[in-house]
Amino acid sequence: MPLLRGKKSSVSTGNRVPKLTSTSSENQEEGPQVKRSSSPPHGAPKKRTAFIDITNAHKVHISLPGRKKETTKSAVKKTTSGSVALRKLANLKKSSSVGSEGATAEKEKTEEVKPGEEETPTDAAAPVEELVAAAPPVVREVPAHLQKPQIPAEFDIDSENSEDTYMCPEYAKEIFDYLKQREEKFVLCNYMPSQPSLNPEMRAILIDWLVEVQENFELYHETLYLAVKMTDHYLSQTPVHREMLQLVGSTAMLIASKFEERSPPCVDDFLYICDDAYKREELISMEAGILQTLSFDINIPIPYRFLRRYAKCVSAGMDTLTLARYFCEMSLMDMELIPERGSLLASACLLVALVTRDLGGWAPILQFHSGYQTSDLAPVVRKLHAMLVAPPDDKLKAIRNKYAHKVFFEVASLPVVDMDILEIVLLQ
Structure with a gap:
């Protein structure tokens, strides 16, 4: 039963909780904690944050609105030593430009230590190299193999789009050079001899039908080209019966729509344009088959x-x-x-x-x-x-x-x- 604030606890001697003086002293030494809205009852042990001994919660300083930040002696000491080092660095820079060494040394004495600050022997004997190391790092040159190739001014077609982030003007040429390199991976040949049930006329009829699908669904032209490419790559590796050719084309269009379109048509839409000639399970199975055959690499340059x-x-x-x-x-x-x-x-x-x-x-x-x-x-x-x-x-x-x-x-x-x-x- 919880203890009521302002009343003495009527806990029996056998159930009385001993006062944990060591715990309270530990909490005081571990640093500032978030002040709770209610104080513990008289005689009750001070509440502790869960897992405070095995975490770094005592190192976290939580600042709440309307409260001043509390700092420990160690934090003040670190700040003092850091500020002294920075002032020393600034004074050294000033001393290099000032001709008289005596006046500069006098100025350093008055500025480097203020009342209430303690200077450790390490700071006093710190060499110039350590103070210079605290300065911002020097910007290094980009290696030759990472430098952007220079484009002649008469061939520069991307600088005019410098404000358009969608055009990627900084590396547009590198993108198309990369796509051109990827073309070597997707070179095809005449695969019709390996398709006993198909011929070029059947393929042409399929492409003609896919163009109508692209128009009816108002798809991007990139979707059409990618669907044709995936169809050719799948047919170049897998023999297909002529009755399944339309399923291959419509499934390739579905995959291309997912890759290119912002709002691709759903599976039921493709089943509808096939005049319900195929079942939903067949289309989904064909989708998995095409992706596995292409090793899920469908970013084909078109x-x-x-x-x-x-x-x-x-x-x-x-x-x-x-x-x-x-x-x-x-x-x-x-x-x-x-x-x-x-x-x-x-x-x-x-x-x-x-x-x-x-x-x-x-x-x-x-x-x-x-x-x-x-x-x-x-x-x-x-x-x-x-x-x-x-x-x-x-x-x-x-x-x-x-x-x-x-x-x-x-x-x-x-x-x-x-x-x-x-x-x-x-x-x-």
Whole structure:
């Protein structure tokens, strides 16, 4: 039963708690404690903080509003010695500039020790080296391998975005150089010979359907490109029956949406667009299968990111960029362009768009940021031109209808540039 304040305790002799004088003295020596709202009853032992003997709670100083800080003798002594050392350092700096040594020594005597302060023999005999060591450290130079590469002023396209943190202007070029290095890990080849149930036409139909899914769900273009890349990497390692091909594509789009979108569609949405041809368990099982096959490494460099970067180098207008995007999206359905790296494919698409718009060829700034010369782009440009001049398939209309809209400047209705003009540009 708790003891009531202001009353004497009526505890029997057998239950009386002995007075712990040693404990109270320990609490007083351990430092200031937080004052409690109520004081212990007369004769009762002083309350202690839990685990005070096995923690460093006695070293923590808690400052409450409206209360003055309490300091112990040890804290005052440390502060005094620290302030004396700092004043000594300042006096030494002053003495170096003052010519007369006698006046400086007189000044040090009056300033370094004040009434109530004690100077230890260690402080008095402290060498100059120890006082100089208390000064701020000297800034060291950055090692050569960590220094940021210098970009010529005529090739600098990121300084104008110095106030935009989302554009990462400080290391934008390093990011794209890293993505270009990662492309070597994701180089593909023509995997159709290892797929007995599939052919290039079936894959093209799947890509055409994924474009419609991207439009209906209003997903980012990056989501579409990443879904196609994951589909190709999965098919290059796992044989798939033709009836499961749509499940692979829709599941890849689900994973890409989780990676790229702010509000990705849910599983039920993808089951709905498949016309309930698959069950929920099948889609989730396929998702786990794709991720395990790709070793959960789905940050695959896609050509769309490089295309936007390279278009910025020449300050291309939105109509020119959209035309290059149309060429790049059409290349997703061509099996011949699967082995091409994303940065090289994006460069070729932009070059064809620039020539189509009569905006020149491959400028030096594009060579600097892409790392490709015109001779490197020639084989891919010829493949792109052959794809664009081929007669359109009536079954594959999603991309052409998409870019024939006014929102996309009706770039799909533009005539394809003559190959002779492209050859002249490639020879420059």
